[in-house]
Amino acid sequence: MHFIWSILIGFIVGLVARALMPGPNPMGFILTTILGVVGALVATFLGQGLGWYAEGSSAGFIASVVGAMILLFIYGLVSRRH
Template sequence: MGFIGWIILGLVVGVIVKAIMPGRVGGGWVTSLVLGVVGAIVGGWIGDLLFNKGDMRFFSIGSWLLAIVGGLVVAGVYGAITGRNKSSA
């Protein structure tokens, strides 16, 4: 799957991350979508390094899991850096 495929997958992952971590991602839907795209690309890159699976397909469960985990990690790091917590809501 190419770079564009990971971006499209990342947009979907952004919605999933917003649903899983609603209090951790500030900035609304645009931020969630951007974090999802970055997370999917990071997840795909790490998966390629760890599993040497450069030929992952869009509809592969492995691609989706890597993208979701990458999105959650990126959203968690973003939340830690920006200091977003539930007490400020």
């Protein structure tokens, strides 16, 4: 059940990130969900590395959105080169 809940939250995070910072081309349901889940992971590992979060804790919703927006920014830079 935790896995399904993570996917649902990841999808919501991906939608919010795409609304705040639209990418260069449209993404479907699966890519938006992946963006949100990976954004949450990026925020968690970055926050733990900087000492903002304790070991084993996860990032909050806003930090996950920021992580997803960082991924969108990097994706935009890479896709412009091609």
